[in-house]
Amino acid sequence: MFRAIATDLDGTLLDADSRINARSWQALRRAAAAGCQLIVATGRHHRDVRNILAAGSDLPIRVISSNGARMHDHDDRQLHAANLAPALVNKLVQPALAGDAEMALYLDEHRLACRYHGPLQAYAGKAEQVDSLADYHGSNVAKIIYQAAPEKLAAIEQEILHRFEGQLALVYSQDCYLEVMAAGVSKGSALALLLQQLGIAPQDCAAFGDAQNDVEMLQLVGHPHRMANASPRLYEQVPQARSIGHHTESAVARVLERAFA
Numbered sequence: 001m002f003r004a005i006a007t008d009l010d011g012t013l014l015d016a017d018s019r020i021n022a023r024s025w026q027a028l029r030r031a032a033a034a035g036c037q038l039i040v041a042t043g044r045h046h047r048d049v050r051n052i053l054a055a056g057s058d059l060p061i062r063v064i065s066s067n068g069a070r071m072h073d074h075d076d077r078q079l080h081a082a083n084l085a086p087a088l089v090n091k092l093v094q095p096a097l098a099g100d101a102e103m104a105l106y107l108d109e110h111r112l113a114c115r116y117h118g119p120l121q122a123y124a125g126k127a128e129q130v131d132s133l134a135d136y137h138g139s140n141v142a143k144i145i146y147q148a149a150p151e152k153l154a155a156i157e158q159e160i161l162h163r164f165e166g167q168l169a170l171v172y173s174q175d176c177y178l179e180v181m182a183a184g185v186s187k188g189s190a191l192a193l194l195l196q197q198l199g200i201a202p203q204d205c206a207a208f209g210d211a212q213n214d215v216e217m218l219q220l221v222g223h224p225h226r227m228a229n230a231s232p233r234l235y236e237q238v239p240q241a242r243s244i245g246h247h248t249e250s251a252v253a254r255v256l257e258r259a260f261a
Contacts, residue, residue, distance in 0.1 A: 188216025
């Protein structure tokens with residue numbers, strides 16, 4: 001039996017309609033009733049996560065959001081924040097680096113977005129739209145997300161690595177989304193901090209994920225689970241992870257049902 005579970009949302013716990021279905025809620029409640037700590041770890045903004053979790057407001061679910069840059073207790077109290085340095089933010093949003101990629105800056109209460117249309121709008125939800133971020137002061141930014149074709153993102157990634165080596169954490173949540181956080185920030189680093197606060201050893205924790213931003217989290221825990229719809233690169237980076245079913249088949253719920261039968 002697991003003492004804690006940490007699960008990604010998109011492509012993992014959420015179904016084809018981007019919801020937590022009834023079966024998954026029932027499995028989470030069964031785990032919580034057995035004393036298991038519930039943790040959601042996602043790249044999404046924590047306000048979006050709370051909307052998704054509204055149907056389970058009776059459950060004490062802690063939230064790691066913005067790929068580990070924010071951590072909130074089950075009562076929405078902020079437990080941890082890791083911001084990008086303002087001077088770096090200002091450089092990262094300049095047209096000379098970002099080109100024509102769509103961008104969104106994740107702040108505590110909302111998002112700022114530039115050239116915000118198409119896929120990023122669907123991914124990031126409602127945001128305050130601005131014509132340019134070139135003069136933004138850069139304070140209190142949890143992460144920056146770029147959306148563009150993979151080849152354009154690869155060029156942006158290489159430019160960032162060349163100019164800011166060791167100063168930033170970069171990860172792809174999908175092939176068309178490049179996300180940038182402060183150095184050392186990841187779902188795994190945030191989960192390690194949270195488990196320490198809860199007094200739970202990582203080997204007693206299960207984790208579920210499907211994408212590159214789940215790597216550190218899956219590498220940390222004693223019971224890593226990889227979705228059938230996972231990125232092929234996840235198989236190489238976390239070979240020890242147990243392969244389970246597709247997110248549209250309530251695969252996380254099935255694992256929890258067996259664990260807490």
